[in-house]
Amino acid sequence: MSGSDRDMLAAEYVLGTLDGPELEEARRLVLADPDFAHAVRAWERRLAPLSRLAETADPPPDLWARIEARIGTPVLAPEAARLRGALRRWQLAAGVGLALAAVFAGLAFLRPAAPPEVVALAPVKPGAFLLALDRQGGALAIRPAAPVDAAPPDRDYELWTLPPGAKAPRSLGVLPPGGMRLASAIPPGTHLMVSLEPKGGSPTSAPTGPVLYDGVVQATSD
């Protein structure tokens, strides 16, 4: 695809006219290709003022309460229960078919006292499983939170990190079906993504297959 074709795909993605394979391709590129993501942001900025043509509408009285209920009430239960709670919220979200359908659908997190972080990586497309990540004593554990579909025999799942401000994702290696522990610190704001790759991992330094899961590590303030 030439640069101008790619920019036009980004424009049509922002405009909202894409469907089917073209939409899938654009969603994949947003996550996997920083240049494409940059083009999308540029088109979002160019076209956003057009949204002022829509009339404003008074929010229903319960909307704020619904939002508040979704943004992570502190949970005091033991760690395992906390994790289950976070995942249940995601499954509910998946049930209404909203959260997991959006390409940027990313994460659920709680703000418990300890451990400081619980992050769920949500699938980009509905119908698949979730991955959970928690931090205990500075280490990160990434593990399946529900039964995981094994990768096809000739493929592997690969874990990627995209720190804030970074231009390209960096591989953290092939993700075994049972999960893995990471030694290095993952700063808040970092995207963690899982892509489907050829056996042994991506042959290049970037994801080559579809990005199946995506989440953002959040700073916790309490």
Added chain:
Amino acid sequence: MPALPNETTRLLRGCAGGDRAAFRRLYEIWAARLLGIARAITGDPAAAADAVQEAFVQAWQQAGGFDPDRGSAEAWLVSLVRYRALDILRQRGRETTGYEAPDEADDSPGALDRLVGDAETEALRRCLGQLEPERRRLITLAFVHGLSHGALARRLALPLGTVKSSIRRGLAALRGCLES
């Protein structure tokens, strides 16, 4: 009226740090505007409220990832809610059961007078005004009402191929004008 861009950016920074008062203020400033955007796309008040709910949850969770150097806060918030609303529309099968946008005149040249505000908005109004009317209409209907290529073809009684090529030419012209 849209909030001062600086205020929204400041509030998003507060959200990134876990400041719930900043999040509440963000809601007060933006909820009616974002709900209007979602309604124009979905045509359904309940679905629009769902889209706005998810967009605010996402804004709270991902505010730390918003970088004002890479895009405006308005563009970021508008995009969050538009992608949600478009996904709802796609799940419902917009080609078959698609909500058809009302016959409002918001794609007329006069409606562009409502595009007032900062320099970027003024530039967009000027550049839209320079487009051929049909291309302007297609782009506006697609962006504001989420019409697919097929829905646009029916609405304007144009061949599908013409719709696609007109939109591409219009977008390319818009980009050229905005960058000049």
